[in-house]
Amino acid sequence: MPRILAPLLSPVTYARWLHLLIGWIFAGVMLMIYPGIAGRGLGEVLVRAVPVDVALVVLSATVPAMRRAEGVQARLLLVPDREQDIAAEPARGWADRWRTALWLLGRLVLGGAVGAASVLGPAAAFDLLVRPEPVVFGLRVPGGDALRWTPLLAPLALFGLGWLVVWAGRLQLVMAVRLLGPSPAQRLAAAELRAERLLERNLLARELHDSIGHALTVTVLQAGAARAVGDQAFTAKALEVIEETGRRAMDDLERTLALLRDTGDTGDAGDTGDAGETGDAGEAAGAEDVRERPGIDRLPALFDTARAAGSPVEARVDVPPGRLPGVLSREGYRIVQEGVTNALKYAPGEPISVRIAVRDGRLELRCANALPPHAGAPGRSGGSPRRGGKGLRGIRERAVLLGGEASAGAESGEWVLAVRVPLRLGA
Structure with missing residues (x-):
């Protein structure tokens, strides 16, 4: 029972009801101001007025600001769980304009149905509740005194109206997300x-x-x-x-x-x-x-810092000046910096060898350091693994983004970091 009654007591339901009634009122106003319908039947009015009203709605949807206005109103009254699902910005193209037109037409139809039910539902409940005879919408229900229990149906009419509003509000929200959303x-x-x-x-x-x-x-x-x-x-x-x-x-x-x-x-x-x-x-x-x-030209200062930290560095940089694109120079510096940093961290005091060269249209970087005597199993230096570190993972990501490859591991008593990337990015 609480699950059945909770939506009927939720403030969200009544906010959405107001949104639906605005569409109904707008449709009613458009029908009332249509010329030449005085004294005519409802069917004739609909046949004559609806095509013109539809054309006006579609024409209004071509105004970019209409989409923003509808989006803001839908956000406020339909109460979506995620506001970003409903856009609040003007139309940016004809696709947005057509979707706005569909939204306006759907809103008028759904709002008109709920608006009519909002009038007829309470009227039916009133007829069932207070009339001395069982009358609904002015029509006497056959059966006479045998149907005196019909006032009990009045709450059911209101209950049905409430759940109609709940489901219509949910449908309106789905329409808003589909047609007003991105x-x-x-x-x-x-x-x-x-x-x-x-x-x-x-x-x-x-x-x-x-x-x-x-x-x-x-x-x-x-x-x-x-x-x-x-x-x-x-x-x-x-x-x-x-x-x-x-x-x-x-x-x-x-x-x-x-x-x-x-x-x-x-x-x-x-x-x-x-x-x-x-x-x-x-x-x-x-x-x-x-x-x-910094780029590769800043590597000598990096090597001096490593030497001052107690690790001998032997470096050979065979790269002609101006040969490397700027991005390769900068990324190359960071790769070598990470290799030197790892050597200082995991093998302090051990010699470091750096080789940088351009061969066969590729930039090759190699940074190696002798494993300390107390190194553990292969792939470890100083008893600490390097393979899974963030620094090595970052080097591999840099190499992949540059279209190259990177490898790291123990080789013949040394820890070797090798990176190869093409000089032409994307090659």
Whole structure:
């Protein structure tokens, strides 16, 4: 019983009822102002007025603002669980206009039916309840005194009207989601936009992980070495390296946070339809990103930092100046940085070998370090696995996005990270 009565007592039902009655009143007004129907029967009025009214409704749907007005009203009175399922923006094309026209026509028909029932239902209940004879809509029910129990049917008439409103409101909501909500093409475009924004944020998160992770690794190693050695000159040098590394990490952090804010602002603009401003903001953010992110030319400073942390670095970079596209230079730097950071973290003090070369139209990067004597099973260094780390997963993702491949693992007493990507993106 509570399940049956709950929808009839819900405020949502009465809000939707009001929405349905607005459509009925609108249809009634259109019929009443139609010229030349005075004194004519209902059937003749409908035959003459309905085609003209339908044409007016379709014509009104061509006004872009009509879709916004209907969407706002549907959101307020139909009370959807998810407001974004019903759009509240003007029509953007003829597909939206035709869907708005169908919505208006369906709303008038459904509202007219519910409006008529809202008048006839209480009237029937009144006739059954208070008439001295069993009369419904002015017609005497056959049976006379034998049907004196008919007042008991009055609550059933009201109950039926209530559930008619409940189901009509639900049907109206379904219509609103289908006809006023985003089209399948718009939903696909919105999903693609969300995926693109998520990818941008993941890329920025990866940048932050690589930069801050490297800085913290160097800082911990330098601080530990300075405390262990106890030499004043070494301590001063370690503090200098820590200061420089921390400064670069702070710069990377500020740049990444600025880009995250720009990405958030861009997303808000995109939601309101400011496509031009969104594009300009995105291009400006992208230009700033390209200008400030380090490339392969910054690798010597990275190697000096590793050497200062106590790990000898032998590097060979066979890349002609200007040969690499900017994106490969920047991604190559991050890949090598992650390889060096892993070597410092899992095999501190062990020699690191870095090879970067361009062969057969591909950029090849190889970063290897000797496994420490206490290394565990293959695929482990220092007793800690590297294969499942976020850094290595990020390297593989970078390589795949660039159309290449990456591998990492123990080989002949060394931990080897190898990445190969084509010089021509998408090749």
